[in-house]
Amino acid sequence: MIAKINRVEKRKIQKQCCKWVAFACLLFIIKDNGVAQTGSLANYVNPFIGASTSAGKAGIYHGLGKTFPGATTPYGMVQVSPNTITGGDNGSGYSYEHTSIEGFAFTQMSGIGWYGDLGNFLVMPTTGALKTSSGKLNDAPRTGYRSRYDKNSEKASAGYYSVNLTDYNIKAEMTAAPHSGMLRFTFPQNDQSRVQIDLARRVGGTSTSQYVKVVDNHTIEGWMRCTPDGGGWGNGDGHADYTVYFYVQFSKPFVNTGVWSADIPATASRKLEAVESAYYQQWTANAQVLKNVKEKEGKHLGFYTEFGTKKGEQVLMKAGISFVSINGAKKNLEAEIKDWNFEQVHNHAVALWNSALNKIQIAGATPGQDTVFYTALYHTMIDPRVVTDVDGNYTGGDKKIHQATGFQKRTIFSGWDVFRSQFPLQTIINPALVNDMINSLVTLADESGNHYLERWELLNAYSGCMLGNPAVVVLADAYMKGIRDYDVNKAYQYAVNTNEKFGNGTLGYTTDVSIAKTLEYAFDDWCLSQMADALGKKEDAKKYEARSKDYKNIWDSTHHWFRPRKADGSWEPWPQEGRLADWYGTFETNPYQQGWFVPHDVDGMVQLMGGKEKVIADLESFFDKTPRSFSWNAYYNHANEPVHHVPFLFNRLGAPWLTQKWTRIICDSAYHNSVEGLVGNEDVGQMSAWYVLASVGLHPVCPGSTRYEITSPLFAASKLKVVKDKQQNTFTVIAKNNSPRNIYIQGATLNGKPYPYCYIDYNDIAAGGTLELTMGDQPNKSWGVN
Structure with missing residues (x-):
């Protein structure tokens, strides 16, 4: 009997040892031998993923990812990237299927449409006769300075891009630092080689005035003014109004230089439809060429430096960019790129990544x-980008120069998109960035005199793009997670002002885009109520909590779904397509998709919809009817943000195995290592942030709450470097027996103790620890249901 007991105990000890050895092996893989070796992560980045705007391949005019493939650094001010087209619904300025390149700009936006913006300071190496217009994308024969290129030569990686321009037989390479960039051109033998810079270039339109000055025989400086009159963001309706300053040096001394200046009539439109027209191209083609001019201001300027080259001769150009001043641009360049060592700059960019x-x-x-x-993680680290110069200066909402104290001024806040996944991701791995963005929005509200928080900010512009009050959501989410390095009282007051300015009003619903706005404003009020309660503002908390129930005011019990209402209380006519009718009280969605957006009161929503069993059945149908390509569709439309929380609703409905099933399917089917690897617009990090969170097994339903849903991880193990109270910790998710078949969670432990819940609190993640999930090929319908 004793011998038998000893054998049993021995087996238990061996089993326990095997368990801990396996666990240790997983951690060892993460640390040393697996994909995630610290020195090699940048090697896994493919900037061509999503770098297309093809409406044909997307099946919708919105196109695909709209990312750019050029060189940048994490949250850097500068993005040196090829541009193939300006404006329309292609905000990145580039699409992979295009066959010619207009030039290489120093600023780009990622994953957006609405005409786009930036794309400033467009540099192009050329040979032969000088051309002063860009020419058209598909011109044959070539009429402008743009060039066809060898698609097989095109290379992109984190911090680097290169391509061979076949019309000129020039190899172009580029890399970046946070506030500056460097280009290296390898020329053929030619007596008339040059580098030319189109100072008027801007995605979605044009800069409306420019200035350039030759400082010495290697250096130029100047600025480009970009106003709404020149189109850009929303073709001017986005109110983008900024100035880009530059300080530029060339490795080859000036011999022949000049400026071209197009005579743009004072009455001419400067917006996209004009800039793309044949007559505007003719104006720029007929620009006056002013040789050896040392200083010039005008409406449509370019600069060139011309020289002879030997075969294989390399000419380099480096530039500092600033949104504050020429001196700021100079300081930025001198601080970051001190010499002409291209590889050193490139290696530093890789190290930053x-x-x-x-x-x-x-x-x-x-x-x-x-x-x-x-x-995907790389794409979440493009924005919100820094616009503070190295000396701490930034341009404020009052157009004055300010000194950033205790934060970095940041820009490009695509609020309606990024409150869902991008900022919940950053609260875990980069809370300092969240503090920066809140500080940036609050100081902008202060400096501009608007005293409310903008929903879609671009370089201090209150663009008003999209809907809802997403900045209030981001603020409340951060505050509830203890991220509070900003003026809390001022931030709260501006949040109140925001919800009072934009909300459901006295009717308790909106009459414009009635479903989408009513539901989002109700959620925004709930977020504000949470912050108010935490601040001890009990009356405010009660007020906004009551208003968060406004979503019930547009529930139509006759058709059993949300329905737009008129100001007199009557319903809008029910469409023949029912809740599948696009734009019926919604924005970029249909009521079936938008109607799931009651993240703050899932229980109340479920009660309206007829109970859990009915809702689960409806949701299963919603997913089952979705095409497995996850391209744009009338059901679960992953290509657009309003449904991004929906797969995780099953956790709230007592069926977490369905969350596990569908998030795995979406991760595997909607994201690929290809140009068409994103089924919808990247939207400034949101599309990729969803994948990052879901693939490691965590995602919120309701920002403003500290709850994250647990789902089926893609990987055997994930280790997150998290920050709590400015202390770095490590949170590890282990998925034992994980495989393409074993997608269902059988059980869990948190820090070695049994864990029966399908959710976890942010504070448990931020404190560090280990969540261990045991996976299997069949649902365990008893785990995570309490």
Whole structure:
């Protein structure tokens, strides 16, 4: 009997040892041998993922990812990237299927439409006769300075881009630092080689005035003024109004230089439809060429430096960019790129990316998954970008120069998109950035005199793009998670002002885009109520909590769904397509998609909809009717943000195995290592942030709450470097027995103790620890249902 007991105990000890050895092996894989080796993460980035705006391949005019493939650094001011087209619904200025390149700009936006903006300071190496217009994308024969290129030569990686321009036989390479960039051109033998810079260029239109000055025989400086009259964001309706300053040096001394100046009539439109027209191209083609001019201001300027080159001769150009001043641009360049060592700048950019990407390490990914994951993480680290110069100066909402104290001024806040996944991700791995963005929005509200928080901010512009009050959501979410390095009282007051200015009003619903706005404003009020309660403002908390129930005011019990209402209380006519009718009280959605957006009161929503069983059945149908390509569709439309929380609703409905099933399917089907690898617009990090969170097994339903849903991880292990109270911790998610078949969670432990819940609190994540999930090929319908 004793011998038998000893054998049993021995087996238990062996089993326990095997368990801990396996656990240790997983951690060892993460640390040393797996995908996530600290020095190599940048190698997994493929900037071509999503770099297309093809409406044909997307099946919708919105196109695909609209990312750019050029060189940048984490949250950097500068993005040196090829541009193939300006404006329309292609905000990145580039689309992979285009066959010619207009030039290489120093600023770009990522994953957006609405005509786009930036794309400033467009540099192009050329040979032969000088051309002063860009020419058209598909011109044959070529009429402008743009060039066809060898698609097989095109290379892109984190911090680097290169391509061979076939019309000129020139190799163009580029890399970036946070506030500056460097280009290296390898020329053929030619007596008339040059580098030319189109100072008027701007995605979605044109800059409306420019200035350039030759400082010495290697250096120029100047600025480009971009106003709404020149189109840009929303073709001017986005109110983007900024000045880009530059300080530029060339490795080859000036011999022949000049400026071209197009005579743009005072009455001429400067917006996209004009800039793209044949007559505007003719004006720029007929620009006056002013040789050896040392200083010039005008409406449509360009600069060139011309020289002879030997075969294989390399000419380099480096530029500092600022949104504050020429002196700021000069300081930025001198601080970051001190000499002409292109490889050193490139290596530093890669090092910055390795450090940033190292915030999450994964193990057990397939060769395709590792690239998709780290490219997704990379895309979440483009914006919100820094616009503070190296000396701490930034341009405020009052157009005056301010000194940033205790934060970095940031820009490009695509609020309606990024409150859902991008900022909940950053609260875990980069809370300092969240503080920066809140400080930036609050100081903008202060400096501009608007005293409310903008929903879609671009370089201090209150663009008004999209809907809802997403800045209030981001603020409340951060505050509830203890992220509070900003003027809390002022932030709260501006949040109140925001919800009072934009909300459901005395009717308790909106009559314009009635479903989408009513539901979003109700959620915004709930977020504000949470912050008010935490601040001890009990009356405010009660008020906004009551207003958060406004979503019930547009519930139509006759048709059993949300329905737009008129000001007199009557309903809008019910369409023949029912809740599948696009734009019926919604924005970029239909009522079936938008109607699930009651994240703050899922129980109340379920009660309206007829109970859990009915809702689960409806949701299953919603997903079952979705095409497995996850391209634009009338059901679960992952290509657009309003449904991004919906797969996680099953956790709230007592069926977490369905969340596990569908998030795995979406991760595997909607994200790929290809140009068409994003089914919808990247939208400034949101599309990729969803993948990053879901693939490691965590995602919120309701920002403003500290609850994250647990779902089926893609990987055997993920290690997140998290920050709590400015202390760095590590939170690890282990998925034992994980495989393409074993997608269902059988059980869980948190820090070695049994964990029966399908959710976890943010504070438990931020404190560090280990969540261990045991996976299997069949649902465990008893785990996570309480």
